[in-house]
Amino acid sequence: MPIQRDHHLPLAPDWECKATIDDNGIVQLDDPAIATLGKDDVRPNTWMLEVRYRATSRWKLPAVTIVGPSNSQATERFTQYLEANETGKRLINLTGIESLDKLQLTLKHLRLERDAILLGFRNPDLASGPILIIAPHPDDAELAAFGVYSQHPKNTWIITLTAGERLKRLDKQYWPGLDDSLEGASQRKGFIRAWNSATTPLLAGVPSEQLVMLGYFNDTLTMLYEKPDTVVPSYSVPTLKPDAYRNWNKLSLPTDGQARNTGQNLQSDLAALLASIKPKTIITPHPDIDPHADHIASTRHLLAAMQQSGHSPESILLYANHLKSIRGFPRGPVHAAAGVWPLDIPNSGFGDWKLASFPLRFEDQKQKALALHSMHDLGGSPGLERRLKRRLLKRLSGLPIQRWKVYSGHDFFQTHIKAHENYISVKASALFSYK
Incomplete structure (x- = not known):
């Protein structure tokens, strides 16, 4: 039954x-x-x-x-x-x-x-003004919106809030044995991820001048929001400063040269960028759907920066790169249609929602696979148990095994290379009223 x-x-x-x-x-x-x-x-x-x-x-x-x-x-x-x-x-x-x-x-x-x-x-008209994508970490913009920004590259700005430098175990570094200390390996991880954020969007034609790394620290954004005046060190490298990851920025930020990992500094940088770019559309994580603490806090920091800058976009598109306790969604092999999140949310702090789905051309889907491959944090191979479970589910799915193309070992290469990119569309006023 x-x-x-x-x-x-x-x-x-x-x-x-x-x-x-x-x-x-x-x-x-x-x-x-x-x-x-x-x-x-x-x-x-x-x-x-x-x-x-x-x-x-x-x-x-x-x-x-x-x-x-x-x-x-x-x-x-x-x-x-x-x-x-x-x-x-x-x-x-x-x-x-x-x-x-x-x-x-x-x-x-x-x-x-x-x-x-x-x-x-009705979808917002993305071609009519600047698009600003908020990425809590390198690769979030690509997972959520590579198809969208590849169709509007000259119109797109991507702001990456953290370098994603945190490394919990030395044996998890990208190149085994390259660094002998957790601090050194963590700083190098942030360095290469910051480089990824500065270069991957170039595959779609986004100008390098419109790619901004703020360099704040992984897994600290919630604390920065709750205590914006408190300096929070990197979990992996206590002496690190955000300036270490701003090497490839083409424009100056208010906190350059004296940046510390504080919510006040992060919001000041965001507010300055909002006032300069004046985006018509902002793409940012959905705090009701995406459970990642940094993703929830990113949108809260954005709201504070919008209030500080005085700029409000015409539309906000909310994405979810993670779902709580749900794996393998959207369902099916790569290039399938992307369904709407399998959730039961009768009410929301944003009020009523509008769906916004954007179809990706097949070539854009293949380019998205290339973009994800360029992100070092999505590399590596799953463990034996995960591989066996995937193989069993594919056999039981009723689909020919050749339909399950394997572009890489990470789940995102199956779930996020789809025929659509989906968002919740809300007005800026709904974000201001969000609790």
Whole structure:
């Protein structure tokens, strides 16, 4: 018997329409005005189909393939995978289709109820002004938004808050035996990660002048927010200063030369950058979804800096690179559709949410794989137990083993190289009211 589990998010769609799914998977919309929306209204925006499904296998991954018109022909666009051995309410990502008319779903290892609801959300216009991406650590911008910033490279600024220097064990350094002390290995780890943050976005054409490393310390951002006047040393290198990781910055920061790891300094640097860049869109971690303490604190520091600078963007896109107690999401192999986070959040400190999904061209997905490979912290191989478990799950998934392309050993190479990058879109005023 499948496990009953509904996913709920506090959504406020711009379009909403009842729909039915017939025995052949044809989606019929009740409102003809929405069904006949033109390509210019459909293509740039986010579309989700709220369905109730029932998995028909304990292990095989339920799969929904979206078939939509393209150049007047029915074409398979992408496949979204759901949880095996479950039943409940889910959102099927349709974003990237060109028409809402003549949609068809091809199903494997699941059944769908007849009644459904189409939800539509207007995406912010990313081309109309500067985009500022807040990365708590090197690689967060790439995981969350490489596809987005590769489509708007000249318009993108990336601010990385920490160098990610913390190393808990000497035997975990990138090159075994290179350094003989934990302090030396940790400082070198921060150095190469800072270099990654300064160079990886160049693969997408982001100008080096728009890549900024603040150099504050890994795993300290919560304390910096709670006690902004207190100097907090690096866990791994007590004598370290943020200036050590600013070598490749092309512009000056207010705290250059006398930077200490304090929340006051971090917020001062952020406020100066906000006032200078004046971003129209900010992309930052979602503190309700992403449980990483540095990610939660990053957005809180951003809020404080926005209040200090007096600049408010038109839209804020919130991402989640981590999910609490959930592995392997978005489901399925690389290049599959990216589903919406499998969560039950009926209310939020941000009020109602709008979804914002951006499709990635196949070439952008491959370039994203290259970008992730350039990040040293995503290298290495999983342990034997993890490898065996992955192999078993792939065998049980019902998919041909060749569909499970292995670009690298880290989970992110499976979960984050997908056909979409998904966000929650909120107004700046909602961020100011967040508790």
